[in-house]
Structure formats: C-alpha cells, structure tokens
Amino acid sequence: MRVSVETDKCCGAGQCVLVAPEVFDQRDEDGVVIVLDEAPPAEVHASVTEAAQLCPAAAIALS
Template sequence: MRITIDEDKCVACGQCVVAAPEVFDQREEDGILVLLEANPPADQADAVREAAAVCPALVITVHE
C-alpha cells in the first residue's frame, strides 16, 4: 500500500488523524494534512482506507 495526498485541497478537518493517527497528522499553523508514513504497515491498512473514505475533500489516495 502506498498513499499520496493533495494537500492543496485539504480543508483541515482532521478526520484522517482521528482515523489513522500513526499515518496522518496536521500542521500546527493551519491544520493541513501531513503524511507521516507514505507506505504504512499492513496493520494500518484498514485505518488508512477509513481515513480516505471520511475525508470530505477527498485528498487521500490509496494505491493498493
């Protein structure tokens, strides 16, 4: 699994961080998505898929 993000479209809602805090974080200054792990371990796969699904701006792409 590989993850890409489009931070220019991020609306800083933070749902990705709630769903997968080991993979995503937010910048302190503006709340924009920060990708901590572009190739997360298999045990994070379900959380990453959930984060992508709940993102209102659809900025997270999961490449299986």
C-alpha cells in the first residue's frame, strides 16, 4: 500500500489522525495533513483504508 495526499484538498478535519495516528499527522499552523509513513506496514492497512474513506475532502489516495 502506498499513501499519498493532496494537501490543497485537505480541510484539516483530522479524522485521519484519529483513525491512523501512526501514518497521519497535522501541521501545527493550519491543520493540513502530513503523511508520516507513505508505505505503512500491513498491520495498519485497515485503519489507513478507513481514514481514507472517512476523509471529508477525499484528499487521501491509496494505491
């Protein structure tokens, strides 16, 4: 699994951080998502998938 984000789409809701904090964080200044691990281990794939599905701005892409 590869994780990428379109930061210009991110609205800073933070759902991704709540669901998969090992993979996502937010910038302090504006809350925009930061990807901590672009190739997360298999044991967190389910939470990363859930984070992508919950993203209100559809800013998270998985491949």
